Amino acid sequence: MVTDDNEYYFLEINTIPGLTSTSLLPKSASCFGYSFEELAKKMVDPAIERFFSKCLV
Numbered sequence: 201m202v203t204d205d206n207e208y209y210f211l212e213i214n215t216i217p218g219l220t221s222t223s224l225l226p227k228s229a230s231c232f233g234y235s236f237e238e239l240a241k242k243m244v245d246p247a248i249e250r251f252f253s254k255c256l257v
Contacts, residue, residue, distance in 0.1 A: 201232055201242070 201209045209232070217225040219240075229239040 201229070201234070 203209070217223065219226060219236075221236075226236050226239060229236075234242070
């Protein structure tokens, strides 16, 4: 996660993190104040940006 002050925090280093309601990654993110939807958006948005930046070059 990246805070508003641009500090980076790693909640979990796992190539296939669990994303069920009982998984540690969503629980850790909720401690940071993120809903599941916000967590998913934070994970997907950079990939979408990379995809479109490469397609338009």
